[in-house]
Amino acid sequence: MKEILVTGGLGYIGSHTVVALAEAGFRPVIIDDLSNSRREVLDGIAQITGFRPAFYAYDLRRRHQVKEVFEAHPDLAGIIHFAASKYVGESVEKPLLYYENNICSLLNLLNEALAAGVHPFIFSSSCTVYGEPEQLPVTEDMPVQPATSPYGNTKQIDEEILRDTAAVEPLRVIALRYFNPIGAHPSALIGELPVGVPQNLVPFITQTAAGLRDELKIFGNDYPTPDGTAIRDYIHVMDLAEAHVTALNRLLEGRNKENFEVFNIGTGKGSSVMEVVKTFIEETGVDLPYRITGRRPGDVTAVWADTTRARKELGWTARRTMAQALRDAWQWEKKVRNIEK
Numbered sequence: 489m490k491e492i493l494v495t496g497g498l499g500y501i502g503s504h505t506v507v508a509l510a511e512a513g514f515r516p517v518i519i520d521d522l523s524n525s526r527r528e529v530l531d532g533i534a535q536i537t538g539f540r541p542a543f544y545a546y547d548l549r550r551r552h553q554v555k556e557v558f559e560a561h562p563d564l565a566g567i568i569h570f571a572a573s574k575y576v577g578e579s580v581e582k583p584l585l586y587y588e589n590n591i592c593s594l595l596n597l598l599n600e601a602l603a604a605g606v607h608p609f610i611f612s613s614s615c616t617v618y619g620e621p622e623q624l625p626v627t628e629d630m631p632v633q634p635a636t637s638p639y640g641n642t643k644q645i646d647e648e649i650l651r652d653t654a655a656v657e658p659l660r661v662i663a664l665r666y667f668n669p670i671g672a673h674p675s676a677l678i679g680e681l682p683v684g685v686p687q688n689l690v691p692f693i694t695q696t697a698a699g700l701r702d703e704l705k706i707f708g709n710d711y712p713t714p715d716g717t718a719i720r721d722y723i724h725v726m727d728l729a730e731a732h733v734t735a736l737n738r739l740l741e742g743r744n745k746e747n748f749e750v751f752n753i754g755t756g757k758g759s760s761v762m763e764v765v766k767t768f769i770e771e772t773g774v775d776l777p778y779r780i781t782g783r784r785p786g787d788v789t790a791v792w793a794d795t796t797r798a799r800k801e802l803g804w805t806a807r808r809t810m811a812q813a814l815r816d817a818w819q820w821e822k823k824v825r826n827i828e829k
């Protein structure tokens with residue numbers, strides 16, 4: 489069984505991908521500094537898959553720690569790099585943290601990967617690189633727009649570092665540009681565990697429904713969209729996790745056409761904030777107090793993916809619905825809060 493290094497493997501997307509990898513017959517090896525995750529996530533992974541991955545509570549900014557993991561696992565077949573700071577607002581307040589964490593970590597990882605001769609590399613990118621797109625749905629060929637936050641800038645810079653390196657080194661990279669991941673594993677044994685007040689829509693919804701927050705604020709209903717609320721492409725986190733396994737297999741089997749490739753990973757369908765709220769209420773039957781407030785600075789009006797390239801080239805397409813993702817997110821929230829209803 490092939491060993492795959494998963495950085496940030498106890499985080500939200502990372503942990504679901506570790507499950508998908510184990511179920512596909514890989515042996516994930518996890519590095520995670522626990523800055524926005526918990527060690528107990530390993531228990532959930534082990535319960536779901538029957539396999540307990542090797543785990544290093546290491547910080548990728550420390551090159552000697554990265555080196556140590558490559559030395560302990562000389563047969564790594566590939567790398568999936570999730571570990572990064574991910575909050576747009578926080579990145580504006582703490583730019584150096586974001587540049588250091590999201591860029592130095594990548595440099596250390598790439599240097600050690602090349603030294604160890606490990607070349608397949610999957611990178612977590614974001615639809616944030618498209619900014620406010622001029623056309624919808626967005627294809628991978630549409631221009632990368634100037635970043636509006638240090639977080640977004642780190643994703644652009646990281647893509648450039650990877651493209652430049654793959655041009656001259658044997659590295660083979662797939663950057664997956666995620667749209668909005670939501671939901672949880674259907675077992676409710678792993679899910680999203682935001683530290684502090686959630687910044688994202690769905691964890692805020694589930695925490696409000698669970699009674700932890702008084703009300704959901706809908707940030708603006710004066711956008712030029714059918715119901716006035718902003719539109720995103722919400723993808724079930726298990727669909728996203730499976731996209732990583734598919735992309736990894738493409739690299740392992742040498743089916744990539746370039747040594748740096750980019751794919752949009754979304755459903756291809758846009759949903760408004762109000763549609764998400766209404767679907768949550770319909771699917772769960774739970775009361776969700778909400779109120780319309782002003783727009784959140786930095787938010788775009790609408791973005792959803794053209795998924796043609798992922799379908800044709802990767803042979804991957806999202807299978808789960810937004811309704812299912814919201815049900816799974818709610819099952820997980822209830823489990824975490826010990827709610828019986």
Ligand code: UFG
Binds near residue numbers: 575668688705787
């Ligand atoms: N929203 C609310 N109320 C909330 C939270 C969010 O109305 O309490 C709205 C937002 O205004 C937005 C939509 O719900 O219209 C989705 O917001 P999220 O914060 O869940 O997601 P974003 O699309 O803003 O952000 C996501 C990722 C970022 C990434 C960005 C790229 O979380 O990491 O996409 O566009 F940078």
